[in-house]
Amino acid sequence: MLGTxxxxxxxxxxxxxxxxxxxxxxxxxxxxxxxxxxxxxxxxFSVFLLVLPVLVALIVSTKxxxxxxxxxxxxxxxxxxxxxRRALLELGFWRFMVNSFVMSVIIVVGKLLISLLAALxxxxxxxxxxxxxxxxxxxTLLLPVPVRFVPLYRLVVEMGWNNSFLAITxxxxxxxxxxxxxxxHFLSIPASLVEAAKLDGVGPLEFLRSVLVPMSRGILxxxxxxxxxxxxxxxxxxxVVIDTEGQQxxxxxxxxxxxxxxxxxxxxxxxxxxxxxTLIPPLxxxxxxxxxxLETFTIQQK
Amino acid sequence: xxxxxxxxxxxxAGALLLPTMLVSVVFLYYPTLRAVVLSLYSASFAxxxxxxxxxxxxxxxxxxxxxTSAAISVAFAAAIVVGVMLVALYVxxxxxxxxxxxxxxxxxxxxxxxxxxxxAGLVFLFLVHPxxxxxxxxxEAAGLEVNWFSDGPxxxxxxxxxxxxxxxxxxxxxxxxxxxxxxASLTETAKLDGVSRTKRLxxxxxxxxxxxLVFLVVIxxxxxxxxxxxxxxxxxxxxxxxxxxxxxxxxxxxAFQFYDFGLAxxxxxxxxVVVGILMYVQFRISDRYTFYGG
Numbered sequence: 001m002l003g004t005x006x007x008x009x010x011x012x013x014x015x016x017x018x019x020x021x022x023x024x025x026x027x028x029x030x031x032x033x034x035x036x037x038x039x040x041x042x043x044x045f046s047v048f049l050l051v052l053p054v055l056v057a058l059i060v061s062t063k064x065x066x067x068x069x070x071x072x073x074x075x076x077x078x079x080x081x082x083x084x085r086r087a088l089l090e091l092g093f094w095r096f097m098v099n100s101f102v103m104s105v106i107i108v109v110g111k112l113l114i115s116l117l118a119a120l121x122x123x124x125x126x127x128x129x130x131x132x133x134x135x136x137x138x139x140t141l142l143l144p145v146p147v148r149f150v151p152l153y154r155l156v157v158e159m160g161w162n163n164s165f166l167a168i169t170x171x172x173x174x175x176x177x178x179x180x181x182x183x184x185h186f187l188s189i190p191a192s193l194v195e196a197a198k199l200d201g202v203g204p205l206e207f208l209r210s211v212l213v214p215m216s217r218g219i220l221x222x223x224x225x226x227x228x229x230x231x232x233x234x235x236x237x238x239x240v241v242i243d244t245e246g247q248q249x250x251x252x253x254x255x256x257x258x259x260x261x262x263x264x265x266x267x268x269x270x271x272x273x274x275x276x277x278t279l280i281p282p283l284x285x286x287x288x289x290x291x292x293x294l295e296t297f298t299i300q301q302k
Numbered sequence: 303x304x305x306x307x308x309x310x311x312x313x314x315a316g317a318l319l320l321p322t323m324l325v326s327v328v329f330l331y332y333p334t335l336r337a338v339v340l341s342l343y344s345a346s347f348a349x350x351x352x353x354x355x356x357x358x359x360x361x362x363x364x365x366x367x368x369x370t371s372a373a374i375s376v377a378f379a380a381a382i383v384v385g386v387m388l389v390a391l392y393v394x395x396x397x398x399x400x401x402x403x404x405x406x407x408x409x410x411x412x413x414x415x416x417x418x419x420x421x422a423g424l425v426f427l428f429l430v431h432p433x434x435x436x437x438x439x440x441x442e443a444a445g446l447e448v449n450w451f452s453d454g455p456x457x458x459x460x461x462x463x464x465x466x467x468x469x470x471x472x473x474x475x476x477x478x479x480x481x482x483x484x485x486a487s488l489t490e491t492a493k494l495d496g497v498s499r500t501k502r503l504x505x506x507x508x509x510x511x512x513x514x515l516v517f518l519v520v521i522x523x524x525x526x527x528x529x530x531x532x533x534x535x536x537x538x539x540x541x542x543x544x545x546x547x548x549x550x551x552x553x554x555x556x557a558f559q560f561y562d563f564g565l566a567x568x569x570x571x572x573x574x575v576v577v578g579i580l581m582y583v584q585f586r587i588s589d590r591y592t593f594y595g596g
Contacts (some may be wrong), residue, residue: 036401043396047410050393050470053425054417056436060428068428069439114321125315126307137322140330142581146528146550147574150557150566151336152329174325191305198308204318233418235532236550240558251420255536258424268428275421282416290409298479 054279057272066268079269087257087273095246096253097277103249104231106169108224115175119182120208124194134183140176145237153240167241168249172231178223184299185219186212222296225289229282250278334574340567347561358568367544368552368569375549378462379526385466386522387515390473395503398481408478415471419532426464427537454545457538461546465533469525473518480514481507520584527576549573
């Protein structure tokens, strides 16, 4: 686990070729640029503080006991492999991870599919009340889970969906954000393309598949990462609607881990191992796809 | 513009829109309407709902605990907005001013965007553990007395810091984009005129970034109200003595610990009004500022 994380960090560092020049630039020419050195120190210290809690979690997850009362205790332990194995296998955390993964993938794929269709219609079809339809979709931004989870819970129970993947995926599938981002992107694609496609007798779905999707790759990747992070980090709704342990997701499973692991200091090594495991998937996606992700965010705001 | 609308088959359009509309109606609009209706009923498990009119709202208005909870939520959201945005603005500006190696710092500042709230809450819980937490040791060594989870303001502070930590990355993403959009000509002139760095930040960048900053104030307020459930649930359970009992946690407890679905629905309606007002403010203000828009 540690290795994977370090490899990711390394990849992030290596991929940015700017740094290669950095060391040289700071000292070349008229000597050290004191102003820039100061900025590097301040920025380095700030991001170090942002990372520090996770480093502590990482270290604790490798120790036999969770005791870290001073900087002197921040020496990685030797129980890492044993801790992660225990958390994943003996305490069953692998189930929660698999459940979270399945839930997030279903949500991402489902949202992308149905939002692509909706955005296609909203941009490339002419029909009455189009703006009303678009507003109807956008208005769902006003209806986050917290304002409707009580009736939603009753509805899902009535449908017999509680404790199933249906309950933690289907209610998330409609996505105003995704439709909006895709619409903005489609509007930036020249209209001449669709006119040409129409003249050639290309149908809407074929146009979507062979023109729009290939031209939206970056956006689709960015939206997928946003939606994966969103789905993976859900806590309240799974807590409400899932009450069999085998179906629970990682976020809520962390708390079960806290209860299951024998009490006392040792439990913290387990909880931190679980926390690191839960952090890895969204963090890995963020690091791997940072460029399309950041580009997609700039569209969202417009 | 209009030339994009080349397809006209209405049946087809309807079919393609159907999945999004169906999920929206069944799982978003219908439950919201049902919350409004249910707020007029006395409802719980395993018995018929009984119509009681506005009684649930009367109970809310007569409940000092609910007003305390609302006040705590507002204070919490306000502290989140100020805390997150100051930290994020500071980090964004530092990284922006660096000439080489910017992208490495950027990704190191943006990553908490991916941080699950449950993880952030548990890690902080460990850092401030009364006997084995590293933060507790050093704060106590500095001569301060800590009772993180029995002293109201201290518990509030711990939850707040954890929640701020998680939200910094998201803000840095948008602030960086906004800062990069400020025309270089403006900042170069200021630099040549010898305007200090801090002044440049607050006199040039911040005003030019105002549409983004307004957007972030609204997003962070919504996060402060609704995104903090996991932190409270894992760290304090709303305690001590209600000091961290934010509205969303209070709502969950009413519904799933006291099984008072009618009262919980009334509380949902109140939250719905809060989101509505926030969104409205955002649309109005961002309309007025689009002049700067990038």
